Amino acid sequence: MADSDPSAASPPVSSSSADDTSSPPMLCAACAGATASWSSPPLWSDSSPPPAYRPIRAPAINAPTATASIVLAPVPQPLPVPPAEPPYRFEIPSKRISSPDDIRHFHSSEAGRHFLGFVAALSRSVRGRKLSDPAPSPLPAPLSGLLSLLHTLARWIDEIPPLPHASRYGNPAYRSWHARLTDEGHGLVVALFPPVDELHPAADELLPYLLDSFGNAYRIDYGTGHETNFAAFLYCLARLGLIKEDDYPALVLRVFSTYLDLMRRLQITYSLEPAGSHGVWGLDDYHFLPFIFGSAQLIDHKYMKPKSIHNQDILDNFSNDFMYLACVAFVKKVKKGVFAEHSPMLDDISGVPNWSKVNSGMLKMYKAEVLEKVPIMQHFLFGSLIKWE
Amino acid sequence: MSDLDRQIEQLKRCEPLKESEVKALCLKAIEILVEESNVQRVDAPVTVRYPDRITLIRGNHESRQITQVKDLKSKNIFDYLRCGNVAAILQLDEGLNKQFRVFEAAPHVCIENILFSSKIVAVLMLLTCIPMQEPRGIPSKKPPPDYFL
Numbered sequence: 001m002a003d004s005d006p007s008a009a010s011p012p013v014s015s016s017s018a019d020d021t022s023s024p025p026m027l028c029a030a031c032a033g034a035t036a037s038w039s040s041p042p043l044w045s046d047s048s049p050p051p052a053y054r055p056i057r058a059p060a061i062n063a064p065t066a067t068a069s070i071v072l073a074p075v076p077q078p079l080p081v082p083p084a085e086p087p088y089r090f091e092i093p094s095k096r097i098s099s100p101d102d103i104r105h106f107h108s109s110e111a112g113r114h115f116l117g118f119v120a121a122l123s124r125s126v127r128g129r130k131l132s133d134p135a136p137s138p139l140p141a142p143l144s145g146l147l148s149l150l151h152t153l154a155r156w157i158d159e160i161p162p163l164p165h166a167s168r169y170g171n172p173a174y175r176s177w178h179a180r181l182t183d184e185g186h187g188l189v190v191a192l193f194p195p196v197d198e199l200h201p202a203a204d205e206l207l208p209y210l211l212d213s214f215g216n217a218y219r220i221d222y223g224t225g226h227e228t229n230f231a232a233f234l235y236c237l238a239r240l241g242l243i244k245e246d247d248y249p250a251l252v253l254r255v256f257s258t259y260l261d262l263m264r265r266l267q268i269t270y271s272l273e274p275a276g277s278h279g280v281w282g283l284d285d286y287h288f289l290p291f292i293f294g295s296a297q298l299i300d301h302k303y304m305k306p307k308s309i310h311n312q313d314i315l316d317n318f319s320n321d322f323m324y325l326a327c328v329a330f331v332k333k334v335k336k337g338v339f340a341e342h343s344p345m346l347d348d349i350s351g352v353p354n355w356s357k358v359n360s361g362m363l364k365m366y367k368a369e370v371l372e373k374v375p376i377m378q379h380f381l382f383g384s385l386i387k388w389e
Numbered sequence: 390m391s392d393l394d395r396q397i398e399q400l401k402r403c404e405p406l407k408e409s410e411v412k413a414l415c416l417k418a419i420e421i422l423v424e425e426s427n428v429q430r431v432d433a434p435v436t437v438r439y440p441d442r443i444t445l446i447r448g449n450h451e452s453r454q455i456t457q458v459k460d461l462k463s464k465n466i467f468d469y470l471r472c473g474n475v476a477a478i479l480q481l482d483e484g485l486n487k488q489f490r491v492f493e494a495a496p497h498v499c500i501e502n503i504l505f506s507s508k509i510v511a512v513l514m515l516l517t518c519i520p521m522q523e524p525r526g527i528p529s530k531k532p533p534p535d536y537f538l
Contacts, residue, residue: 070535345534352537361537368536 016033033383075360076271076367079117080245081238082110084385086198090205093383103372111386114186116371118235120363122256123296125248130321131257135250141241143250145192152188153214153264156180170220174270187212192242202240205383209233212379214263215272217255222267222289223275225376230259231289236385246269252293260290264330278374283345284327288366294324295359305356306350308338327347 097106106112138144160180162171188212189203213230215222232253237243243251265287266272274285275345283291298304308314309328319326331343340347352358370376394416396406406414532538 066490066537067535071538334453349537352533357537361534365534 006325013362014115015034021354040220046342065340070368072370076116076120076363079114080121081118082114083241084185084239088198088202090201091383093128093208093381093386095378095380096382097374097377100374103374103377106377106380106388107367107372109387111382111388112371115232115386116367118238119231119292119366121245122248122252123292123359125245126252126293127296127299128301129249130317131253131323132321133249133253135254139250139254140247141194141245142192142237143255146255147258149188149192150255150262153181154262157265157269162271163336165271167272169273171270174215174220174272175217176206177266178214178240180213181214192237195366196323200238200383202236205385206233206236208381209236213227213383214266216275218272219273219275221275222263222286223277223376224370225275225379227263227287227289228370228376228380229326230277230382232386239385242341248306256289256293256304260287260326262321263287268334280342280344283365283369284331284343285377287327287347288362288370290323290327292359292366294322294327295362296323297357298355300357304355304372306355309346309350 062172095105107116114242156177160173160177163173165171171342185207186203189206190200193199193202209229209232212234213226215226225360234243234255263286277285304314304318309325315325315329315377316333319329331346332339349358349361352361396410399406
């Protein structure tokens with residue numbers, strides 16, 4: 001270290017003001033505002049750390065900006081669904097999660113790992129597949145059963161029209177629709193099963209998952225938690241052996257896409273409120289899974305890149321084939337204004353170089369933003385098929 | 390000196406300087422700063438005994454957020470110089486005598502005013518405030534959210 005040169009300038013312990021130039025009070029040439037005071041700036045000291053800077057804009061997600069933990073988090077991988085073995089002990093499922101510790105417990109348990117693995121497996125199964133790709137014909141029984149269940153629910157919308165209602169969200173006719181689901185749900189679930197006596201009691205365990213898949217009747221809202229319950233319903237069917245891995249593509253491309261169409265009709269017809277939406281800082285007001293499955297569909301597509309969502313022609317012509325595009329088209333239809341302003345997350349994601357990265361990012365984000373959030377998972381139900389242990 | 394006057398006037402009008410001019414100013418500043426007693430040249434590799442007491446600052450872009458949002462190749466002098474919470478100002482008077490001042494964070498400091506004065510050349514090495522909106526005409530690439538990196 002060079003010796004201090006006494007003739008060199010050194011930081012003053014106490015500063016003198018710049019008044020030796022005896023200039024008049026200065027105004028900003030640009031905004032004509034008062035300038036910062038030159039006299040007696042506070043002393044720099046180690047015990048008084050500098051104030052934190054204000055970021056350019058608020059963080060894009062309600063997660064801590066601890067980026068390393070997010071970037072380094074593993075991508076959820078597909079796992080086979082463990083079959084449930086007789087003797088069955090079906091039970092009415094109940095809520096178990098109420099704290100972050102419970103969340104951690106869930107994700108380290110068999111149930112947590114396999115449920116997430118099921119979602120990842122569904123995503124994997126539709127890589128490069130279009131919605132219009134031919135499905136096995138005839139569809140296996142539980143899948144065709146699910147389709148007719150969803151079509152029945154859709155028919156009820158026609159039979160229960162929305163009531164005249166003043167406020168923006170929450171048409172009370174939804175409660176009638178939901179009450180009908182509660183009344184007739186048990187029969188609809190039983191119709192999914194083959195006529196095997198052992199499985200009949202399973203309807204009692206599965207029904208609550210189904211009832212929670214379409215929104216909350218009291219609050220007249222819908223969100224990613226309800227969507228997750230529908231995935232849990234499908235997971236239970238898979239555990240019972242009614243859905244096999246070979247069925248996964250049709251499960252996503254036919255059954256889930258029909259569920260999606262039904263949900264959009266419900267959202268529009270009954271003005272369902274977005275439940276727990278993060279507004280512009282979330283992915284979508286209502287859904288998450290179609291972005292996972294939709295991005296998988298587009299992996300290795302010859303010419304469509306994530307930035308293609310900005311091309312209206314592509315949205316118009318290919319929404320029928322690709323779930324992700326249909327979601328973006330729906331958002332653009334329902335929301336007013338510039339896309340980058342009402343959906344900045346989707347806009348930011350369109351800058352990702354390829355769909356594979358979008359897909360793995362969506363899976364990571366689903367785990368962190370949906371499955372690890374107490375306000376969502378506190379409603380998640382645990383029975384004998386999704387076990388709390 | 391007239392060159393410096395002209396540059397000051399230009400900055401007061403919120404007009405950016407040419408990259409070569411900024412580079413020349415920075416080089417001059419380096420010449421001056423390197424003589425300070427607390428500036429020490431260190432060659433790699435460096436062994437750090439107390440790593441949690443060390444903060445590595447990459448030039449003027451101290452925070453990841455700034456580095457992400459600002460285009461590093463921007464020609465606007467404001468982008469070269471925005472960083473951190475401390476303003477350090479060198480004053481060179483006509484005799485090229487140095488005076489060195491340190492200011493703690495000031496919430497809004499207009500760069501034009503720090504550079505004011507026909508007799509003073511002030512090269513602002515560190516600035517305090519961070520703009521709340523994008524400066525006009527500077528394209529910045531929005532990074533994708535962390536899940537997608």
